[in-house]
Amino acid sequence: MENRNGKRMMAAACRYAYSRFVLNDYMFYEMAAENPEPSASQKAFRETFLALTGRFLNGEYPTAELDALRSRIIREADIITAFVDCFQIYEYVLNRMELRFTADALPAEEDEAVTDEIMRYIVSAKESAEQNSRIREILGQLPLRFTKSKFFALMAQALSVYEGTDQKSLKQVLDMLRSEAMLALPEHMEEGHEEISALLNNLRQGDYKNLDLEGFQKLQSSLTLAEETLSRESSECLTMMDLVNDFYVICLTRPDTLMDSQEEELYHSILNTVWKKLSDGDYSMPEEEMDDALIQMEGRQERYYEQYARYEMTDLDGLLGEERTEADYDTAWKVDRLLSTSSFMSLKREESVSEEGILLSRKAVEELCQPLFDELEVSWKQLPRCVMRSVMAKLLAVMPMFFTTSDEIRQFIGGCLSACTDLPEKAASVELIRSIMESDDAFL
Numbered sequence: 001m002e003n004r005n006g007k008r009m010m011a012a013a014c015r016y017a018y019s020r021f022v023l024n025d026y027m028f029y030e031m032a033a034e035n036p037e038p039s040a041s042q043k044a045f046r047e048t049f050l051a052l053t054g055r056f057l058n059g060e061y062p063t064a065e066l067d068a069l070r071s072r073i074i075r076e077a078d079i080i081t082a083f084v085d086c087f088q089i090y091e092y093v094l095n096r097m098e099l100r101f102t103a104d105a106l107p108a109e110e111d112e113a114v115t116d117e118i119m120r121y122i123v124s125a126k127e128s129a130e131q132n133s134r135i136r137e138i139l140g141q142l143p144l145r146f147t148k149s150k151f152f153a154l155m156a157q158a159l160s161v162y163e164g165t166d167q168k169s170l171k172q173v174l175d176m177l178r179s180e181a182m183l184a185l186p187e188h189m190e191e192g193h194e195e196i197s198a199l200l201n202n203l204r205q206g207d208y209k210n211l212d213l214e215g216f217q218k219l220q221s222s223l224t225l226a227e228e229t230l231s232r233e234s235s236e237c238l239t240m241m242d243l244v245n246d247f248y249v250i251c252l253t254r255p256d257t258l259m260d261s262q263e264e265e266l267y268h269s270i271l272n273t274v275w276k277k278l279s280d281g282d283y284s285m286p287e288e289e290m291d292d293a294l295i296q297m298e299g300r301q302e303r304y305y306e307q308y309a310r311y312e313m314t315d316l317d318g319l320l321g322e323e324r325t326e327a328d329y330d331t332a333w334k335v336d337r338l339l340s341t342s343s344f345m346s347l348k349r350e351e352s353v354s355e356e357g358i359l360l361s362r363k364a365v366e367e368l369c370q371p372l373f374d375e376l377e378v379s380w381k382q383l384p385r386c387v388m389r390s391v392m393a394k395l396l397a398v399m400p401m402f403f404t405t406s407d408e409i410r411q412f413i414g415g416c417l418s419a420c421t422d423l424p425e426k427a428a429s430v431e432l433i434r435s436i437m438e439s440d441d442a443f444l
Contacts, residue, residue, distance in 0.1 A: 006328070007256070009311040013335050014257040016304035017249035022267045023297055024243050025053075026290065029274045031239060033283035035232065040192045041076050042236050045069065046278070049240065052247070053275050057268060061251035066244055067347070073241050074344050079189045080234050083196055085394075086182055087226050090203040092390035094220055095432060096143065099424035101213045106427045111417040114430055119410050121437045132401055135409060137436050140397030142413065143420035143429045144389045148380065151392055152373045158402035159369050163362050170360065173400070174372050180398055181391050183375050199226040208384045238343060245338040252331050266296055308339070 032038075038046065048069050052062050099106065118138060125131040146154070162170040178184035190197035202222040207215065270293050277285055330349075337345045360368070380388045403409045420426045 005311070006332070009308070010253045010332065010335065011257045012304060012308040012311070013249055013339060014253035015259070016301065016308045017246040017253070017339065018259075018267060019297065019300040019304055021243065021246035021250060022270050023294075023301060024239070024246065025271055025274050026294065028239055028243055029278060029283075029285070031236065032278060033285075035236070036281070036283060038236060039229075039233055042233060042240075045073060045076075045240050048072075049243065050275060050278055053271065054279070056247070056251070057272055057275060061255065063248065063251045066248045066251060070241070070244050070248065070347070073237060073244065074346075075186070077234075077237050077241070077344055079186050079193065080230060080237060082179070082185050082189055083193070083200065083226070084230055084234070085180060086185075086200055087203070087223060087230070089182065089387060089390045089394060090206075090219075091223055091227075092393060093208065093386045094216070094223060096386070096422075096425040096428045097208070097211065097216060098220075099428050099431075101216055103424065103427070106423050109430065111414055114417060115410060115414040118413055118433060118437075119406070121440075122409065123406060134440075135401065135403070136397045138413065138433055140393050141429055141432045141436070142393065142396075142416040143422070143425050144392050144396075144416060145419040146389075146392060148377060152376075154402060155373070155395065155399060156366065156369060158399040160362065160365060161400045162360060163365050164359050166358060167360060167364075167368070170365065170368055174368065176398065177372060177395060178375070180394050181376060181379065183372075183379060196226060196229060199223075199229075206384075208386050241343045245343060249335050249338050252335060266293060269293055270297070 032046065048065075052065055052069070055062050122131055122134050122138065125134055159170070159173070162173070175184065199222045203219055206219050211219075270290065273285075273290065273293075277283070333349065334347050337347060376391075380391070383391070403412070417426060417430075420429075
């Protein structure tokens with residue numbers, strides 16, 4: 001890489017990633033000390049990461065192994081997300097049943113008054129994007145009483161906005177909707193997640209039609225335990241991915257970067273101390289043992305980020321110059337993605353396929369959507385009605401907006417409230433919607 005700006009950019013990326021990696025590695029040690037017995041998958045990630053850190057401290061740059069570890073973490077994140085999506089379905093159900101067992105008396109409220117309250121909240125948003133966000137939140141909490149055919153008609157109406165666009169955009173949305181509806185779960189997601197899978201099965205097998213207080217409490221306990229476990233595993237997954245991303249950048253850029261020897265000695269001293277402690281399973285590091293080194297780290301990450309941020313990564317050709325090789329471009333492209341705010345971004349460069357002139361007709365949109373409707377039809381035959389309604393609410397909250405006027409929104413919200421004759425469910429839905437509105441008000 002002969003271009004001087006390109007070299008400076010990669011050196012800045014190396015120093016930024018290196019300083020952040022060292023600090024996050026120590027934070028990783030503290031996290032591991034708080035949870036010395038992680039799940040099987042997280043334990044495997046830790047062991048692989050420690051082995052690769054040891055090789056790095058011995059002068060190796062294990063990029064291929066880091067790439068493989070990164071792929072494993074991405075799959076794990078996909079599995080955690082799938083579990084979260086499933087448990088959210090049952091959270092909706094249990095939230096709407098809770099008042100049956102906990103409320104002595106339910107408030108008598110006029111549907112029209114509640115609708116007015118919700119509409120004031122929606123239209124008070126100054127930006128249309130914020131209004132749409134509020135509408136989606138409300139849709140995800142409303143009590144629903146749609147037939148399947150009516151709901152599919154709503155979906156078809158919403159997805160008709162893709163008429164005149166290319167296939168890729170619509171297919172991405174359809175894949176997302178399948179995931180939200182528990183139709184596209186990762187293969188073998190239960191392997192290594194037996195505890196979470198058992199909790200999910202408890203909820204799947206619940207007798208919601210004849211649920212009593214004891215049964216409700218057991219299902220609620222399963223949900224609570226699952227939420228705590230998934231929150232912890234999600235946090236660990238993100239921490240590990242951020243470490244691997246910075247580690248990967250270091251391995252890609254350090255061979256061509258000049259660094260101050262004292263600075264690198266500082267970095268290695270911290271990494272080596274953490275590596276030894278974790279390798280020995282020793283979580284009793286005295287605070288003073290790292291105090292001096294961590295004090296010396298202060299301000300480095302911020303300073304190096306400022307240096308890296310000077311370069312416009314959207315113009316890699318200009319930064320790298322005419323003499324760049326394909327390998328130079330590939331390295332810079334990966335570094336840009338590894339240091340982006342999207343930790344799980346893919347490092348596979350897809351070949352762009354031109355679809356110019358291939359735009360979807362209304363009939364083509366309907367044909368592409370129909371398999372999803374068929375899959376939902378089959379799936380819902382096996383679900384309790386309350387769970388099916390939960391899936392509907394989840395889909396409503398993520399579908400393209402199908403309202404054109406505020407009157408349509410008002411009519412839809414009022415219709416949902418008036419159609420629900422289950423008073424505990426309606427009261428719970430209104431309570432949840434009000435909590436959303438009050439939360440927004442708290443930040444004004």
